[in-house]
Amino acid sequence: MSDRKVRVRFAPSPTGALHIGGVRTCLYNYLFAKKHGGDLLLRIEDTDSTRFVPGAEEYIIESFKWLGIKFDEGVGIGGDHAPYRQSERRDIYRKYVDILLKSGNAYIAFDTPEELEKLRAEIPNFQYDAKTRSMGKNSLTMSEDEVKAKIAAGEKYVVRAKVEPNEDIVIDDMVRGKVTINSNVLDDKVLYKSADDLPTYHLANIVDDHLMEVTHVIRGEEWLPSAPLHVLLYRYFGWQDTMPRFAHLPLLLKPVGNGKLSKRDGDKLGFPVFPLRWVDPKTNEVSSGYRESGYLPEAVVNFLALLGWNPGLDRDLFTVEELTELFDLGHVSKSGARFDYEKAKWFNHEYIIKKSDAELAAMYKPLLKEKGYEIADATLERIVGMVKTRISFVADLWEETNFFFEAPTEYDEKSIKKRWKEESPALMTELGKILEGISDFTSANMEKIVMDWIEKNGHNTGTVMNSFRITIIGAARGPHMFDIIEILGKEETLRRLNAALAVIK
């Protein structure tokens, strides 16, 4: 088994937008596969025909495309083990259901949902298992002829796993170590339903993982309780020699309060829980996405990778290549990770800074155009370069650069109160004259001239510059003043200065 090529899979069901926890699960699978030179497959688990949501599959594929996570095989890519959509593998499953039925490891049951509900209501902690299956309408309590007759009559049935009682089943989990669960707590899980001629997750995932030669099953912690059933199924089929290793990942928790991160938390608390924007086709409900909210894919990957795993180094910023090199299931933490959107923001901030001015300018351009402004690329790059350390998202750029495009229409009260002194009007008037006389209107040149003037006359630098700031920007904020006015140009600078002088106080 150890000499087998590593093959892992991400197997979402197309029931809606892909939750960010699912994204992380896939990322860990990806990192693990790449680290070991293996394959990552994308399998669509659409065995619940009632929960199918149109568009979900495309959404999943597009999400990973955006994040730069590439699959080696699967839906949308193809491969030697096609089809990768479980609804297209009916014939395969039917064959394996028969094997289980023949070997006596499974049986047919006719109990209707209503009947089961009744049993649950009447018997406390009812579960369909070795103790109670004699109460059901199944092939264990009925004659063979009776069963055949019912099937021939078209009566709906399910196939259940026949779990033998009181056996300790040990799962050697790569994250948690050995976990023992007694078969008494397992129920006779439904493996197949005749109603839609499809298996349930439990059967399908075992058959597919085996057929697709999957070596490691890396999935969420919610699967841990049913893992012993999966072990049993491998045994029933006689596949224990090639049974994959299991790794159950900790869950992603809400940033505040209790419980796991849910779809609703995001927009309630102001951050996305989905990679891409999603519009529910039924309700038209819109959920925001990381991409549309201005997150950089590399920032999302970096942030997600560290939510539940840590290489144990004294830094947080890693490229995908580094993550791949460092990744190790043994360092995945066992407890749920609370989602920290403040840190997600910080990661994005860091990756924004890493971007070149040209890249950022290109990303900003469309937004600027929406505002009605188009300027030369070189100028926009200079502007973006001046403010990029103070933003977390590309969209923040407008807030930091609007004064390059629009003259202030009002002047910030607080700034005036703090920085506009009694002598400010006179100072600004004089500064205007100095600026007017400068023919080389470049940042460094102006700075030298103005600073000389301030020094020679014993003016207060802070008062002069902040008063000046208020007249040009409308508040005491922003990047280097002389850089700003160089871009604005002499005419606009003086125009704003005079306009402010007429309005303030």
Place this chain on the structure above:
RNA sequence: GGCGGAUUAAUGUAGUGGCCUAGCAUGCAUGCCUCUCACGCAUGAAACUCGGGUUCAAAUCCCGGAUCCGCUACCA
């Protein structure tokens, strides 16, 4: 309720019996830089869930309590 898992600062985590006077990062606070804000730099506040054991020695191992999470479907 039953079963399983988990528990280091506000948050993500390092720590795998002595190196722990518990490290790093985010956030927060303060100072420096400085024309403002940010960046950067420096500093600071802040944690081993509780109780028993085992051991010369426990955040680390064992037992129990508490709390949280998951599962308990003809959902995945």
